[in-house]
Amino acid sequence: MADKNQTPAAPLDAAAAAAAAFAAAKDHPFPDDIFTAPQLNWAVIGCGVIANQMAESLALAGRRLAGVANRTREKAVAFAERHGVEKVYDTVEELYADPEIDAIYVTTPHNTHIRYLRAALAAGKHVLCEKSITLNSAELDEARAIAREHGVVLMDATTILHMPLYRVLLARAASGEFGRMNLAQLNFGSYKEYGDLTNRFYNINLAGGAMLDIGVYALSLMRLFMESQPTEVVSLGNLASTGVDEAGGIVCRNAEGQLGVVSLTIHSKQPKRAVLSFDKCYVEISEYPRADSATIVWTADGRRETVTAGTEGYALCYEMADLERAVAGDADAASLIDTAADVMELMTRLRADWGVTYPEER
Template sequence: MINWAILGPGSIAHHFAEALKKEGESIHAVGARNKEKAEVFAEQFDISHVYEGFQGVFDNPDVHVVYIATPHAFHYETIKEALLHGKHVLAEKAITVNYQQLEELAALAEEKQLILAEAMTIYHMPIFKELQQLIDAGKIGKVQSLSVNFNSIKENVPTNRFFNPDLAGGALLDIGVYALSFVRLFMKEQPSEIISTVTKHETGVDQQAGIILKNEQGQIATITLSFMVESPERATIMGTNGFIDIEKFSRAQKATVCYVEEEKTETIENGETESALRYEVRAMKELIESDVPHVTLPYTKDVMGMMDQLRQQWEIEFDFE
């Protein structure tokens, strides 16, 4: 039995705890800066060990893996302490604020023979595994381009996590990480060329951006991100003989495949949107319990590297970096 601990019992942590329960997993401990909040969470999910702060979780020898659901501005320090105390770590996205932080933590995890992973739904949705098989079989020809739109209107409050630079705010680290993860998953290799433009919020963080990426194989991806408008969350993979259209791509369960030469359309369904976090739990367990390759961490590193390049282009750097 693997004993899990949850740090930061906010909204996403509630959903993750529900996924753990449905998977029959043991939630051994919860830690929060506000102990009363932790106690309410513990009562709801029948958690026996409750801590004010995180140190008690780190010191508990019966905790095997820590799920971190705090704002990403604080992930680096929290992940580092968890790894130093011998805990596997699954951290919400963005896993860190920059590549240097992630590279250091990944090296520490390797040294300690521990698993470090980002809770990125895209890497674990069954539909994408099936689509990768379809693409590898040449069903839509050679993939040449991808298009991703991810837009969500956020309340214009400069102090909230979306716009506050002290909390590493901005659309890129919040929703852009999904778009870039999707692109990296379906590109044959890491983009080597990045062109972009940005609209900044009054606080200095990015609130809208257009991004073009190209790799050495000539594959091109275009991404639009915005906290200023609402639109369908959509991704399209375009090949020489067809294309794949995916709505609500971050937790997709359905895709439409259009075969151009045959003038035929096919709908593919696999997995369930509501089970997205359960797939993350299963993937983390498999990494801990077996010798399967940790294929998602290299993707996570590539995405973090792209986000670093984009913020450099936009001249956005957080004071605490």
């Protein structure tokens, strides 16, 4: 007989977790404080898990994608039928040339991003790009330069940068309520079997590895709460037989003496757990990539405070809403790419230290 007090099992993977979050949100009225800027016409490149989540997220808001392009047209047609997408493009060039499309969400593998970014931005489209936004800092610098040249917005879709919970916590931290942030500790581990080393997690030709797949979440959260970019970084990384990083331990320190301690693995299950330690409290966040709640434990008396903001099921809506706000002139939303650039600089540096080089970088 099952123990009634037993904690329910967590979803086994990110897709299952997202499905559960959508299910929890779909029967509730969509909030009127998410999409507050003028609406853009969106298209998506790619038809994988994230693209489907994006379409489902928009459906929660009563919106639909205007177009889809994919390497395989048959998949694009099936995607369009499933989600009520108006246009299917035979090529990405047709998408770039469509004057009715304002913004594009790139959801393809990491190593293809820069190719789509170059063309889409040069065509005058605003772009929201799935993590990891590029392979390295040089590629991101190039993409940002193209965006500036053509007067369009480039935004990183890493959910950490867009969840309302972090805006609330950052505002309280900035007010001095928490005191100084001294230490950020972040874990992220998933278990990917070795059975098929050609899958995207272990395949060096698909820019696999822990850093670009999951490290981007941990480092983004760490950087958000640090006063400045870390200048000292020490680490150890273990490589899989394919040459990608399988696990890593990272310690960072910035000029203000704030420390970040990060552990990553794609071959062992770990909790997605963050602890941000301040003078007056520590903040604990579980399942932090799309978190909508956190617990504050106050140093003076051990009192526990629960903070909630946003809804996990709307994670991709928050990303798209931030791009629309940035296009409308919101400086805070536009500045998110600066945090993304700092994170990319760290990831590029760490992969170099570990000897992880992708074919496109050779």
